[in-house]
């Protein structure tokens with residue numbers, strides 16, 4: 001029912017199946033339809049159940065499941081066995097298959113369709129019984145039609161059940177969210193309620209029918225026997241009457257008046273005789289009652305079979321049946337010979353017996369519903385037949401089915417199919433009985449008459465069915481109210497909750513069964529727990545949000561503070577830089593200012609040393625001179641460093657001889673090395689260009705510092721100064737200088753920091769060797785300014801090698817050294833410092 005609506009609605013699945021899949025499915029369904037049709041046909045011809053047309057239990061589910069086309073094919077195939085009996089059924093069953101399929105497609109129950117189809121069939125049967133071959137049933141048509149309706153429905157209901165089972169076992173489409181349980185329960189309730197009533201009615205009908213048939217057969221047999229006896233009795237009575245007449249005629253002799261009187265009296269006793277006559281030995285009729293009208297000749301009877309036989313045998317003879325010329329009734333003539341004293345036939349008494357008198361006692365058997373009585377003579381000619389037989393008087397029945405079939409009957413009971421005058425065929429149950437004279441009595445009834453129950457029986461069954469249906473509807477309502485509706489409500493509650501997250505507790509409108517109430521309670525508990533955790537989650541979320549907010553505020557605050565501090569720091573840096581610059585400026589001024597008196601001190605000391613001095617004085621003054629020299633060196637360093645810090649150092653661009661430059665600067669240093677017992681070697685590689693353009697003074701400063709350090713930190717061994725070309729391009733060259741010693745070396749961890757100002761490798765060395773820690777800082781800055789870099793390789797106790805590179809210009813011109821001898825030339829000395837003036841003087 002309803003679930004089929006949804007099944008049908010959900011029908012064309014959106015997914016597009018490949019055509020070969022579709023074709024395969026169609027072929028599969030066709031094969032199933034053909035198989036169901038064949039099986040249905042086999043079931044339909046199974047005789048004891050034919051009235052139920054049971055093959056439809058197999059063919060109709062196909063219509064329900066696969067639609068009208070396959071349903072029609074299966075139904076037609078299943079109905080083929082009826083084509084011979086009554087083509088109407090071919091049409092009905094085919095139409096039923098189509099209708100059930102079409103209705104199922106629209107989601108309609110096949111019960112409705114079945115009820116419509118079989119009500120129509122029953123109506124048609126009552127209205128036009130001939131279509132169904134039951135035209136002769138008369139009053140039986142009503143019950144027969146009702147029986148057809150009920151029998152037709154049995155297979156429909158069973159087919160529906162088969163389809164329900166088949167559908168229930170199918171997988172449900174995911175998009176199909178119809179309330180299946182309710183529809184399913186409803187359907188099953190109805191089927192379960194109706195099926196027993198229908199089956200009971202069908203089974204009861206069958207049992208009743210077979211009992212009726214047995215009873216009917218017995219009744220037929222009885223009727224035949226009774227009729228035979230009656231007819232026998234009738235004929236025998238009249239035979240004896242004729243015998244009595246013959247004896248009386250013999251007794252009275254050939255007296256015509258007495259004979260006439262005899263037959264006249266006889267006729268008043270036996271009114272069954274149409275005529276009674278006495279013929280003489282030659283077959284000439286002498287006396288006859290009723291008397292024949294005048295002028296009408298009475299034919300002699302000498303050539304009649306009954307006369308000849310009676311005379312020949314001396315016994316009563318009975319003629320064949322004839323139709324009386326005047327009475328138009330079937331007549332037999334009973335002939336009895338009149339025997340003389342010698343026992344020789346002296347004439348014949350004849351009585352023409354009117355057989356239509358049978359009708360009177362045959363009428364007693366009219367109570368047999370639809371019974372047909374036929375009486376045939378020894379030549380199978382009809383003596384008497386009920387109007388329903390369709391046989392005419394004296395019709396020869398020798399080739400009629402009834403006679404042919406009776407020949408094979410053993411105890412006088414047989415079945416045969418009668419072909420009505422209208423062509424309708426009916427299955428008949430018949431009984432045949434023999435009558436002494438060689439006649440036969442046939443009594444027959446349509447089989448269906450015996451099988452059909454009364455109208456009230458079917459009406460009662462129908463009523464029971466309706467009652468069951470009402471009960472089923474009520475039951476289904478009750479079930480749906482008690483179980484499915486609360487379940488559906490529960491489902492919608494769950495859906496609502498899952499869709500909206502409604503935190504309110506759910507309650508059913510209906511009073512549900514305990515199981516569903518428990519389920520709902522569990523659901524509510526679960527929902528409460530869910531709501532609680534949801535609440536907690538929400539709380540922690542809002543907490544997190546608050547924290548986030550705080551954090552943002554904090555970050556902003558921090559950011560602001562950082563910016564403030566940065567500004568402050570920038571200011572401070574600015575101030576510090578200013579202070580530093582002031583300091584450097586102060587240092588530079590200071591050094592510069594101190595250098596002038598220092599020159600005075602050194603110059604004056606030198607002058608004093610040139611004078612006559614005691615050994616002690618000379619030693620003291622020499623120490624003054626050395627200290628003043630050292631101090632001047634420090635001052636020069638500090639001045640340079642200050643200049644560098646204030647970015648006031650500028651390089652000159654002068655051509656100079658690389659080799660001369662090195663040689664000259666090493667001269668004084670070689671002296672110092674020699675004093676320490678160290679060998680100083682200088683090696684300028686041949687590929688080094690002789691002339692370069694740069695600042696020879698600054699280059700000298702770097703080299704002097706490096707070589708000076710080497711001498712300072714080396715106790716024995718040698719010092720190598722080497723110059724090589726690293727790169728030479730047009731207009732530019734890159735020279736590589738290195739100073740290698742065999743001194744104390746520098747630990748790896750100190751190698752970087754010694755290039756920092758005021759940093760020394762080892763605090764103790766300062767005390768031992770002296771120095772400011774500015775030399776390498778100045779050198780590295782100068783090397784950078786000269787477009788090179790400085791680095792070192794060293795290991796403690798093995799020695800150090802300081803490398804540096806410098807970019808210099810290339811020049812072809814030889815540097816000119818102008819040497820002018822100024823000795824003994826008069827000079828004017830101008831200086832604001834009187835010490836300077838004195839020194840130069």
Ligand code: ADP
Pocket residue numbers: 705709710711713714741743744745746754759760761762765766770771772773774775776777800
């Ligand atoms: P200082 O005036 O102290 O010589 P420098 O900047 O010239 O200042 O040198 C810094 C330090 O580097 C020195 O005090 C010494 O510890 C180390 N140093 C420099 N040259 C050498 C070297 N050739 N061998 C060993 N140590 C050296």
